[in-house]
Amino acid sequence: MNKYSRKDYEKDFPDDAACLEWLKERRWPDGIYCEKCKQITKHYRVTNRSAYACKVCGNHVYPMAGTILEHSSTPLKVWFHAFFLMANTRCGISAKQLQRETGVTYKTAWRMFKQVRSMLADNDMLEGSSVELDDAYFGGKRRGKRGRGAEAKTIAIAAVQRQGRVRAKVVKNLRKSTVTAFVVETVKPNSILYTDEFRSYRAVEKLGYDHKQIEHNAKIYVKGDTHTNNIEGFWSLVKRGIDGVYHKVDKKYLQDYLNEYAFRYNRRKDEKPMFWAFLERLTTTV
Secondary structure, three states, X not given: OOOOOHHHHHHHOOOHHHHHHHHHHHHOOOOEEEOOOOEEEOEEEOOOOOOEEEOOOOOEEOOOOOOOOOOOOOOHHHHHHHHHHHHOOOOOOOHHHHHHHHOOOHHHHHHHXXXXXXXXXXXXOEOOOEEEXXXXXXXXXXOOOOOOOOOOOEEEEEEEEOOOOEEEXXXXXXXXXXXXXXXXXXXXXXXXXXXXXXXXXXXXXXXXXXXXXXXXXXXXXXEOOEOOHHHHHHHHHHHHHHHHHHOOOOHHHHHHHHHHHHHHHHOOOOOOOHHHHHHHHHHHOO
């Protein structure tokens, strides 16, 4: 992945005007279609407003409309700074750092990051023929017991196509019905599913999936092509990030954090800088 430095960022987005111009060009690369004139017309920036006006009829368009930036009183430069900070880390970044670097309040910084994560959700099905499936537990008030059966933990399940994308979701439990529902909405039919020996995973066989299990309880972790190393690697990345940067995440916000880690993981092999992936997501979710 090509590196996009802070110097590059400051050159491309020195102020709010540059950020708004980028948004306008991204949303209307072939020119703005005026709803009143019923054609593409020239538009000019309206002074002291985040809008562009049609040169013919004066109708206004707002590049931020429909995005997470709409109705925000926070300067665009600060929003783009938040995208830059989030894009240039593997394990996440705290709202405290955004507060330090931009001068916004902690409450504003936290709300901004929450808004950014909300646009990173990916609901496309996995397309690989070999998919690994595994669950993970987060949080909890009691020390001691870990893993399946641990009390007061938040449960998440994830699937990753080998050499490809990952999908992760917070779930209430790991009953067979919950597992199969996740698989049906995430993994295309005729895929090979690789899991550990947890009994709920066996239910996927009735759905027509080829299912291979590795016996972790017997301390067997790889047997030919049967393993769950990729999905375990993803969970390790998520847990290291949460423990090291955020320390803990409230249950009701965990899905947002999973969306962020999955978004970054799914673009780990992209040639373009992660920063541009964040910005493009801003406009593709409109």
